[in-house]
Every structure is written in C-alpha cells, then in structure tokens.
Amino acid sequence: MNVEGAVAAAFREEWGQVVATVIRLTGDWDLAEECAQDAFASALHAWHRDGIPRRPGAWLTTTARNRANDRLRREAVGARKLREIAALPPAEDEPEDSPVQDDRLRLMFTCCHPALPFPARVALTLRTLAGLTTGEIARAFLVEESAMSQRLVRAKRKIRNAGIPYRVPPAHLLPERLTSVLGVLYLLFNEGYAATDGAELVRRNLSDEAIRLARVLTGLMPGRPEADGLLALMLLQHSRRDARVDSDGALVPLEDQDRTRWNADEIAEGITVLDAALHLGRPGPYQVQAAIAACHATAATAAETDWPQIVVLYGELVKVLPSPVVELNRAVAIAMAHGPAAGLALADSLAETGGLGGYHLLPATRADFLRRLGQFDAAAAAYREALGLAGTEAERAYLRRRLAEAETPGEAPACS
Structure with a gap:
C-alpha cells in the first residue's frame, strides 16, 4: 500500500x-x-x-x-x-488491551449527555468519533450545512461551559442516555452501510465500529431489548455487505445480490439476538427494523421474500417511528407486495409534502416505480433529479445505468 x-x-x-x-x-x-x-x-x-x-x-x-x-x-x-x-x-508502548481502547465509548457517552439537545448529541458524536464532515452529518439529518456547523459549535461550548465529564456514567445514569447512544450508533452504522458522500458506497470501518460499540453497550446494559434490537439490526444488515457492490464497486440492488455471499454467521447471530430481544415483550423501533431485515436475510431468493409481512412490519414501524423516510420504505414494500402503482401513489404524496426535499432516494424510488409502469419519460426525469442529489459515485453510477435504460427502454421488469 x-x-x-x-x-x-x-x-x-x-x-x-x-x-x-x-x-x-x-x-x-x-x-x-x-x-x-x-x-x-x-x-x-x-x-x-x-x-x-x-x-x-x-x-x-x-x-x-x-x-x-x-x-x-x-x-x-x-x-x-x-x-x-x-x-x-x-x-507505542501501551499494550494492545489498554483501557485507552475505551476512549471512544467515553466520548460517546460524553456527547450523549442529557444537557445537550438530542440532535446535537448525535451530530457531535458523528463528528468527533467517526470523523464525518459537517456536510455528511448535515445530509444525514437533512439540514443545511451551515445550520449543522452552528449546532456543533454550540454543543462543544455547552460541554466546556457546563463542565460535562468525559467518562462512562455510573450504572444508575446509563438508562437516561440510552436513547441518544442508540441513535448515535444507528447513524454511525448507516453512514458505514450506505455512505452519504465520497467514492465508496460502503465504509466498512464505520459499520464495524458501530457493531463493536453496540456489543460493549449490550454488555453494559443487559436486558435492554432496544439495545439488543439495534445490535441484531446491524448484524443482519452488515451480513449483506460483500454482495452490495460488485468487483468494480458498482451498487448491486437487493433483488440482484448473490445471496451466497451473505454472511451466514452474522445472520444466525442477528436472528438469535433479535429473538431474545422480542422475548422480553417490549418491542420498539430497532426491534421492528431488525424484524424487517430478518425477512430479507432469511429469504433464500428475492422471489421468496415475504413482502406482505414486511408491509405489516412497516405499518407498525411508522406508528412508533413516524418519519418520511420510513414512509418511503413502506411505499417500496407496498409496491413489491401490491404493484408499483400503489407504491407510486404513496411516493407522490411524500413528494408533495416536501418532507424529503434533497433526499435522492425519493426521486430514485419514484423513477423505479415509473420505469416498472412503463412511463419511461417521467422515469428518466426522476432519475436525472436523483442523479443530481446522490452523494456517492457508486449510487451515481447505478442511477446513470437506470437513466440509460429509461431513455432507451426495452422490456421493463414487472414489480412482483
């Protein structure tokens, strides 16, 4: 090298x-x-x-x-x-198992102090722990970069002026920070699983670090179903990492992935962790998302995916985690279960609300529905819009291929 x-x-x-x-x-x-x-x-x-x-x-x-x-x-x-x-x-003289390796965990808990507003906790940790740029974090939050920069400055000033200690809090204070810490780990993993910017779609080091910290957290706080649910979700999603891009670094959609390249050990562990979490009888958004990931991970082929069950799970998820991103994912599931026209109606409604302005997956999803419906001119326009918003080269390359198909249409695949 x-x-x-x-x-x-x-x-x-x-x-x-x-x-x-x-x-x-x-x-x-x-x-x-x-x-x-x-x-x-x-x-x-x-x-x-x-x-x-x-x-x-x-x-x-x-x-x-x-x-x-x-x-x-x-x-x-x-x-x-x-x-x-x-x-x-x-x-150089510190042993490999030195406690300094836990500095990242101390940093995470410091950033997630309850004195800080929740968005600032997550953003500050992503900046300091993961080295994400202000622009990358702003895109993850769907806000302007200038606004995110001000948020980070205020968070650092608050830590300094309030004398917030740099340590893992005692056990009785851990629960009050759990939601923030889980949010940090979730966004850290997501940036590794699907980067918001740069040449590479997958930043494996970030996903690996999120999983490592999630394991430490579940050890610190056993019996917390949402912590276990998040770990299960990460493992199930991470199991597909090697199949998500081809040898040239091009994005491979889920339905086209070589499932023999999925990591069977991570899938098995993820299912075991999820089952244990659900057995506690306190379901939450991370557990529901893990259950959705499990539906994909346990399907031997794309055609065998239980899309009706996934639609039901997204219906539950939107109740506990109402957000336009969840609604968009639900639209995809509905399209796969009931046809692209049903998905397009929901996606169009989301576009009208403006809640996902600047989010490239909204026009990309609409484009896919339109292509499958044979509306190639409208699909091409939506692909161009998505292309102008996509942050990684892998995603742009994929969208360019789809745009070329829409501009010179052959037989469009039917939505199953």
Missing part, C-alpha cells in the same frame, strides 16, 4: 481513537480535532521519509498528543494537563 492509501486507511480506522484520546488528555474538543488533523497531515510527509509505521494508530496518537502538548506550552495554559501528559507512557 502506498503512503496516501495508508493515511486514508488510517483516517477511516483511527480518527475516532486519536481524537478521543486527545480529548481525554486535554479536555479541549477543538484542540483535539485540530491536533488530529495535524497528525494525519504530518503522516503524509513523515511516512514517505521513514516508511509506514507498524502501528499507524499509535504513531498518529503520539503525534497528535505531542501537538497538543506543544500548543498548550505555547499558550502558557493548562499546566496541570501538561503534567498529566508528560507522566503518560508513549502510545
């Missing part, structure tokens, strides 16, 4: 750990991000000169920590923090 590729890989895998460690040492969120950015920039030059280190994450953590040390010295503040930093061993 060349240096540029190694730095890019290290950013995907190590950003959250580097930032979390420097925050623990300094208590300064902006300083931590700046020093982490400096460390990655330095790596481009140093690794060309000295070679790629055996443990890139340790190298980056040490470099970021040294940058923070230098900044604090220059600004003549933080004497106590300097003494703490000086007393710590170099990152």
Whole structure:
C-alpha cells in the first residue's frame, strides 16, 4: 500500500481513537480535532521519509498528543494537563488491551449527555468519533450545512461551559442516555452501510465500529431489548455487505445480490439476538427494523421474500417511528407486495409534502416505480433529479445505468 492509501486507511480506522484520546488528555474538543488533523497531515510527509509505521494508530496518537502538548506550552495554559501528559507512557508502548481502547465509548457517552439537545448529541458524536464532515452529518439529518456547523459549535461550548465529564456514567445514569447512544450508533452504522458522500458506497470501518460499540453497550446494559434490537439490526444488515457492490464497486440492488455471499454467521447471530430481544415483550423501533431485515436475510431468493409481512412490519414501524423516510420504505414494500402503482401513489404524496426535499432516494424510488409502469419519460426525469442529489459515485453510477435504460427502454421488469 502506498503512503496516501495508508493515511486514508488510517483516517477511516483511527480518527475516532486519536481524537478521543486527545480529548481525554486535554479536555479541549477543538484542540483535539485540530491536533488530529495535524497528525494525519504530518503522516503524509513523515511516512514517505521513514516508511509506514507498524502501528499507524499509535504513531498518529503520539503525534497528535505531542501537538497538543506543544500548543498548550505555547499558550502558557493548562499546566496541570501538561503534567498529566508528560507522566503518560508513549502510545507505542501501551499494550494492545489498554483501557485507552475505551476512549471512544467515553466520548460517546460524553456527547450523549442529557444537557445537550438530542440532535446535537448525535451530530457531535458523528463528528468527533467517526470523523464525518459537517456536510455528511448535515445530509444525514437533512439540514443545511451551515445550520449543522452552528449546532456543533454550540454543543462543544455547552460541554466546556457546563463542565460535562468525559467518562462512562455510573450504572444508575446509563438508562437516561440510552436513547441518544442508540441513535448515535444507528447513524454511525448507516453512514458505514450506505455512505452519504465520497467514492465508496460502503465504509466498512464505520459499520464495524458501530457493531463493536453496540456489543460493549449490550454488555453494559443487559436486558435492554432496544439495545439488543439495534445490535441484531446491524448484524443482519452488515451480513449483506460483500454482495452490495460488485468487483468494480458498482451498487448491486437487493433483488440482484448473490445471496451466497451473505454472511451466514452474522445472520444466525442477528436472528438469535433479535429473538431474545422480542422475548422480553417490549418491542420498539430497532426491534421492528431488525424484524424487517430478518425477512430479507432469511429469504433464500428475492422471489421468496415475504413482502406482505414486511408491509405489516412497516405499518407498525411508522406508528412508533413516524418519519418520511420510513414512509418511503413502506411505499417500496407496498409496491413489491401490491404493484408499483400503489407504491407510486404513496411516493407522490411524500413528494408533495416536501418532507424529503434533497433526499435522492425519493426521486430514485419514484423513477423505479415509473420505469416498472412503463412511463419511461417521467422515469428518466426522476432519475436525472436523483442523479443530481446522490452523494456517492457508486449510487451515481447505478442511477446513470437506470437513466440509460429509461431513455432507451426495452422490456421493463414487472414489480412482483
């Protein structure tokens, strides 16, 4: 691997750990991000000169920590923090099972403090833990980038001014943060499963990290059905990762995926975790979504998918999690169960409300329904709209293929 590729890989895998460690040492969120950015920039030059280190994450953590040390010295503040930093061993000397590996969990709980508004909790964690850009987070929330930037600034200021501690709270305080933490993990996983921007559709490191943290969380809080439901959902969705793009990185729709490439072990674990959660008798939105994912994961072929059951499950989901995105997914299920015309009517209603403005999957879904109905001119227009909104190259390439089919129609496949 060349240096540029190694730095890019290290950013995907190590950003959250580097930032979390420097925050623990300094208590300064902006300083931590700046020093982490400096460390990655330095790596481009140093690794060309000295070679790629055996443990890139340790190298980056040490470099970021040294940058923070230098900044604090220059600004003549933080004497106590300097003494703490000086007393710590170099990152390269820390054992692999060092408690520093839990810095990301401490970061997540700090971001999810109840003193912060819920959207700010989720956004701040995605920024600091996952290294998502402000633009990526804004798209995940369907808001303007400037508004998201202000939200992040206010959240950091609140943590600093309120003296919110950087730690996992005691057991009796865990439940009050559970909803926020689950929301963070859900969006972190989703950004890995279907990236909002960039060349790659799948950012596996983010999904892997979300699953790792979900396992830690279920260990901290056993008997919480929604935590188990989210872990089950992640496992069932993640099981399809290898089949979602082809050898050229092109998106492969669910109905066309090679199901022999799905991870049978993750499917089995996901079903087991979901069954245990449902047995507790307190269903919630993550459990319902996991049940929908299980319908897909247990179907031997696309034709055997139990779409009527999925429609029922989406009907339950929209009751507990009313949102236009859920309604759009329900429209797809209805189209598969009852025909594209029924799905198109629902999608058109969503378009009229404006609740999904800027969300590329709405025009993409409408385009698919129109194509299946043989309305190729209208389908082409909708594909063009979706193409202008899609964030990843894999999605754009898929939409360009569909657009070409609509512009030169052959026989449109029927909606089953």
